[in-house]
Amino acid sequence: MISSTAPFSAFATYQSPFEGYNPFAEEKTDLRRSLFGRNVLVAGKIFDEDGNNTLTNVKVEVWHLSPDSSKYKHRAKLFTNYLGEYRFITDYPNREKGKMARILFKVSNGSKATYTELLFNEHQAHITGAHWENNQGLGDERLFPIMERTTNTTKINFNITL
Numbered sequence: 001m002i003s004s005t006a007p008f009s010a011f012a013t014y015q016s017p018f019e020g021y022n023p024f025a026e027e028k029t030d031l032r033r034s035l036f037g038r039n040v041l042v043a044g045k046i047f048d049e050d051g052n053n054t055l056t057n058v059k060v061e062v063w064h065l066s067p068d069s070s071k072y073k074h075r076a077k078l079f080t081n082y083l084g085e086y087r088f089i090t091d092y093p094n095r096e097k098g099k100m101a102r103i104l105f106k107v108s109n110g111s112k113a114t115y116t117e118l119l120f121n122e123h124q125a126h127i128t129g130a131h132w133e134n135n136q137g138l139g140d141e142r143l144f145p146i147m148e149r150t151t152n153t154t155k156i157n158f159n160i161t162l
Contacts (some may be wrong), residue, residue: 008134017115018117020064020072020075021106022072025063025075026075027076027077029089031075031089031091032090036064037092038067038092038153039153040090040091040093040154040156041087041089041153041155042062042156043088044157044160045080045159045160046084046162047161049137050137051161052131056081056083058079058084058086058107058108058123058162059077059078059107059109060086060106061077061106061108062075062104062105064103067091074090074093075089076090089153091158099122100126101119102118104116105160108162110138116131116159118145118156125147126145127143127145135160135161139162
């Protein structure tokens with residue numbers, strides 16, 4: 001007989017420090033529900049822990065609150081290319097009251113996984129203290145996200161170490 005807590009320990013690899021994670025997200029790079037409206041294009045590279053080498057074929061899982069909703073219906077998984085690059089486009093996320101819009105990440109390569117988040121508003125993209133601590137190998141030049149805006153699209157370069 002299985003106790004009521006058994007499913008949680010049996011699926012411990014699916015637990016996330018962030019709400020809304022779904023390990024069965026579809027593989028895609030376009031999360032938009034409509035081609036019209038505000039978009040966010042996020043691109044970057046996944047580096048080894050020291051920040052010296054890019055990593056190929058790393059799984060990047062992303063999710064965020066859907067626009068005008070308190071549900072995490074925008075989610076996807078994608079893989080880095082031979083240069084360690086990833087890229088996706090999505091609708092501009094809704095945000096929790098009192099917080100910035102955020103996109104949540106799980107980055108893994110089979111033997112190692114890390115979770116992080118990208119925060120942004122109309123003017124800047126930000127990292128959390130945990131991201132700063134865990135990604136020091138990138139150095140200041142690659143650690144901090146770079147954001148630029150056009151009329152309907154916010155572009156953010158966001159690098160992560162694994």
